[in-house]
Amino acid sequence: MDLSFLAIQALNGLSSASSLFITACGLTLVFGVTRIVNFAHGSLYMIGAYTAATLVPRLLELSFGPATFWAGILASAIIVGLIGVLIEVLLLRRIYGAPELFQLLATFGVVLVVQDLTILIFGPEDILGPRAPGLRAPVEILGRRFPSYELVLIAAGPIVLALVWLLLRKTRFGVLVRAATQDREMIAALGVNQALLFTGTLFLGAFLAGLGGALQIPRVSANAGMDLSIIAEAFVVTVVGGMGSVPGAFLAALIIGELQAFGILIFPKSTLVVVFLLMAVVLAVRPYGFFGRPEVIGGTHAVGISSQKHSPFAPLTILAVVGTLASLPLIGDAYVLKVATEILIFALFAFSLQLLIGVSGVVSFGHAAFFGLGAYGAALAVKWFALPMEAALPAGLFLAAVGALIIGAFVVRLSGIYLAMMTLAAAQIIFAVAFQWVDVTGGDNGIVGVWPSAWASRQVSYYLFTLAVTAVTVLLLMRIINAPFGYSLRAARDSEARAEAIGLKIRQHRWLAFTISGAAAGLAGGIYAFSRGSVDPTLLGIPTSVDALTMLLIGGIQTVTGPLVGAGVLHVLRDQIMPLTSLWRLLLGLSIIAIVLIFPRGLVGTVRTWREEQA
């Protein structure tokens, strides 16, 4: 490994740092002013890349030259900026006051909508843009060839930093943005036109995302997966740098760019893990990143189940529901039972999340981690130790519980948006391990041949088995929720200060809740693995976490039974609608947005409110 190689590698790192900064800078600006963590930022980046990859070649046909190329890049970024304005006016403006869980979910709804629209508009194939005119030839650096376009990218980062700095320091708009980042209420009280300020910030943020995407086209093809991969990295950058801090984002992007470039030499197969580990370490040492400010912790943003009188008919109702479900095999065919099995599994998964979000007020955005750990634990036990299903399921549960214990130790130290980001990072680390540790987990191939034991291999028996496990676990969790332990969690959720004052050990309680919840999710994951016969890394992905959150949201976060109903409704809809249309994600995204805007109590919550009003 000689000097020139290291120099080239450092330059590679600088160029990816630069691209990353441009995108992350937009995200951090938007967060600073609106306090919304915009999941759709990655989608804007993707639109920027697609727009430029389609627009620039057309422009180059009209007149070939560097001026046309750069004009095309700029035009694409402006188009994306306008789309950002559209998103602000139509959606974000309506949810500035909503709990952050709803904000995250609503912007994730936008991600889903954009994914399908992108494929609809630009087609399913990846598009590689043209090379920049005049920058096709490489330059010689220390006897090695280096693409000259990368040098331009390296320069672009500091240029954007300087321009944003000038904008923030030297213009009235910048003064207002900084003021809003400091104290949003005060700026409203002083009579500043907030609507204009927020819309302007969204334009700037989206413009930067679009620019980041458009600049990529000569080196990376525009593809439908780039939104989630960039958003995960951009989150890391903003969180590590401190949310809302532009210089922080620049520093973090530099570190991450170089870490990736040299990480590839030391750990060639664990580049994804390295990035998220950095974030975990930084958050553990500095809970608000390099330059972030502590958030004001208040009970106002927590949503969750409320205490209510116990109905004397509750045991009868439970018995009736379980009895009905148990007699389903009498009327349903194999396929109906398959769907019913999956609904039960997701119900358990969503219910385990309810213990965190609804009861403890811990907004986890990475619950898929434990579902996936359970599934992988079970599958690995089958693959490596040839254990039967009866032993593999507890193994999965154990792995998930241990994972939750470790991750929980970090998570319970944080709160609010940093907590949500930490859970997301944890899930991404586990995803990366499953994806890149090919020798053990099979990587992309996953693990196949995970079939149930002979006695449970028929659909009827597996359904009844799942029903029994789910019913017992859910009842156990309900018991926990209504026990003093559950009440302590709720007290801590509603007022941390008061709960502490009466002597509750909040962190320990939350830690325990996190572990229990992870273990329950792991159990669901294990059963799921055996029902499918295989596991793959998508089980650990962001969409799986969002599935669980959506089920919670559909059913109603403020109710105990909400997640169970939500799981049923979502899965039946998916089963019926998905084969009919290729626009499933569009529909799902729109429903999530609609629920957040119109129907925030969910199905069970709405029914209950309606009944209470009747009474």
Added chain:
Amino acid sequence: MTKASMTRWLALGLALAFASPSAEAQQAPIKLGELNSYARWAAFTVPYRNGWQMALEEINAKGGVLGRKIEIVSRDDGATTGDATRVADELVNREGVSLLFGSFQSNVGVAMADYANQKKILYIAAEPLTDAVTMAQGNRYTFRIRPSNFMQVGMLVDQAKASGAKRWAIVAPNYEYGQSAAEVFKRLIKERVPGAEIVAEQYPALGKIEAGATVSALEQAKPDGIFNVLFGPDLTQFVREGNTRGLFEGATVLSLLTGEPEWLLPLKDEVPEGWTVTGYPWDEITDPKHKAFIDSYRAKFNDTPRLGSLLGYMVLHMIRDTIERAGSVETDALIKALEDAKFDSVIGPVTMRGLDNQSTMGAWVGKLVLKGPNGGMKDWTYKDGTSFMPTEAEVKAVRKD
């Protein structure tokens, strides 16, 4: 319109006009389940779907098979193992299909083979290329049409002998297909080219290549031969970066599948000339039967054929012949009709070897060349698969059944 296609249209019209309605009312159509990565790998799978749809229309215009029409229920397999088996379950249990065919990625193919074995249903892997589908994970329910990695790599390594390259670098996507191809290459190059050594290996994640870093890591080892398994967007970025940094100058490059139009067209004028590849030189095919297929495909879809088009067309015709010979759609009868069956396909005779359920379909091997605005193949020959298949002893050593 040529005379041949004129008669074909007439035949189609007549068939439609005189299709006996009473027979149709009595006989429900034969339902076949098809699943593929239509969203993720549209470049290959959409032409593939055009191919089987064309075959489907032809078959049904002639009255279908066993007096019944064929109906295909097609789904997206999500390009992941879990989604694919879930969709397969839906096709089998809800739609009640008689057999399954399709899938693109090798890892999905392996999961489908496992599913077929578990649920005892016939699965015809049209595309997945990993050896595992017919070797280590092979089973009596799984059959493959395309030549396996072992066969295609064998064809390429034969071409490598003359080049004199000894220091080889491998670049392959890090999943079943790439891993399997790299493993076969390592074995064959050492067996067949004395003194060959592997000096560098790079396995970027599928669809997530860091082209700059990958190219400079390969360059570092100064190879005189490069074996490439990348395809799709990874390939495009790798070629662009490699051209810029001069990685391919003076090196012999062997590349799987790069001559297929689905992966060649996106490269546009950056085609790396001189690479030895497997592919599909449809523009230079002269065999009348094959040419007729290409012409009618172009007329029907107003697009040039890809290898996927040919494969989709061939697979459905082979399935039709199998059902006819089996006389029913019972899984056991179908398997019996497939084993050691001979098919008269549009590219000539193809046999389904019963030993490992692998067909003898071959591949076109040649060199890449720039033809006008796009790439194509020159100096190519069609290599029949028969002489490149693994020996009986090799098969028996790894197959578990």
